[in-house]
Amino acid sequence: MDIEKVNSMDFREFVDVFGNVIERCPLIAAAVWSQRPFSNLEDLEKHFFAFIDALPLSGREGILRCHPDLAGPELQRGTLTPESQREQSGAGLMNLGAAERLRLAELNARYQARFGFPFVLAARLSDREAVPRELARRLRCLRAQELSTAMDEVKKIGRLRLADLLGSDFPKP
Numbered sequence: 001m002d003i004e005k006v007n008s009m010d011f012r013e014f015v016d017v018f019g020n021v022i023e024r025c026p027l028i029a030a031a032v033w034s035q036r037p038f039s040n041l042e043d044l045e046k047h048f049f050a051f052i053d054a055l056p057l058s059g060r061e062g063i064l065r066c067h068p069d070l071a072g073p074e075l076q077r078g079t080l081t082p083e084s085q086r087e088q089s090g091a092g093l094m095n096l097g098a099a100e101r102l103r104l105a106e107l108n109a110r111y112q113a114r115f116g117f118p119f120v121l122a123a124r125l126s127d128r129e130a131v132p133r134e135l136a137r138r139l140r141c142l143r144a145q146e147l148s149t150a151m152d153e154v155k156k157i158g159r160l161r162l163a164d165l166l167g168s169d170f171p172k173p
């Protein structure tokens with residue numbers, strides 16, 4: 001998909017296509033649409049990230065809270081968004097044994113209790129061994145540092161989702 005195609009989209013089409021670049025936050029795509037025309041595909045991405053960076057703390061925490069747990073109940077129930085389902089399956093989180101699933105559930109719960117938002121990590125850049133390791137490591141971080149790490153992960157997820165949507169016209173992350 002090239003930038004002319006993106007710039008030609010009406011509001012509905014744009015939000016249909018880009019509404020889940022940031023998990024369960026179609027409002028962000030709705031706001032980015034107002035910034036058209038985009039000079040190129042990197043410019044489109046910049047607008048997504050600039051919107052996120054300009055949010056107050058409550059807005060950035062809100063974005064994190066829109067993310068489903070990794071290997072959490074929604075994966076079991078099959079109620080994830082298609083993007084999240086693909087990412088979590090690709091990282092092997094569908095195939096955990098009972099003990100691995102329990103350990104991740106405990107770590108996710110401890111993380112949520114400590115920071116007040118769920119643990120967020122770009123699953124496509126990780127795997128089933130690295131996820132609990134990274135979760136345990138980040139549990140020991142300070143809150144401000146952790147918020148910043150988590151927002152960087154949101155951007156990595158968004159960048160990979162944009163690359164999927166835009167195809168070869170967008171440089172691979």
Ligand SMILES: NC(=O)N[C@H]1NC(=O)NC1=O
Pocket residue numbers: 023067068069070083084087088118119120121122123124157
């Ligand atoms: N909790 C969390 O990180 N969830 C996200 N990560 C990812 O790669 N896809 C998601 O839904």
